[in-house]
Amino acid sequence: MNSYFIDSEVFIIPEAEHSRLEASEILEVLVLVRSKDYEAQKQLLDNILKAVALTPGENAALHLLDEEESVNVAEITPVNIKKVICFGLKPREISMNAGFHANHFYKTESFSILLTHSLTQLDGNTRFKKALWGALQEAFKS
Numbered sequence: 247m248n249s250y251f252i253d254s255e256v257f258i259i260p261e262a263e264h265s266r267l268e269a270s271e272i273l274e275v276l277v278l279v280r281s282k283d284y285e286a287q288k289q290l291l292d293n294i295l296k297a298v299a300l301t302p303g304e305n306a307a308l309h310l311l312d313e314e315e316s317v318n319v320a321e322i323t324p325v326n327i328k329k330v331i332c333f334g335l336k337p338r339e340i341s342m343n344a345g346f347h348a349n350h351f352y353k354t355e356s357f358s359i360l361l362t363h364s365l366t367q368l369d370g371n372t373r374f375k376k377a378l379w380g381a382l383q384e385a386f387k388s
Contacts, residue, residue, distance in 0.1 A: 287365035334364025
């Protein structure tokens with residue numbers, strides 16, 4: 247018998263309970279953040295979104311996640327979402343198995359996704375804020 251397969255790495259991705267994402271059909275941006283982080287830093291998030299002309303409920307959808315909740319961003323409905331911005335989430339918490347660098351938009355088949363630090367981390371770190379601001383300016387320039 248060959249030992250060819252024995253030397254291969256096997257990655258097991260655990261199945262998770264995902265919440266279902268739904269947004270208005272006119273919205274093209276989805277913002278994901280933990281509820282606890284949002285409650286502590288609501289004003290900061292409002293300021294970040296306002297700086298790139300985004301308003302939850304008007305041209306962006308805000309989805310708050312509970313502490314252990316995960317979502318599958320690949321199953322976003324409706325399909326018109328063009329950008330997803332995740333504050334303080336890890337790739338596995340959004341059902342992605344990839345290495346992401348913070349503050350960089352990555353293109354998938356149907357949308358671009360950016361993972362950044364939590365709002366609490368952003369609030370206390372000017373370097374993190376500047377990196378996020380640069381990525382948002384590039385993505386949302388008129």
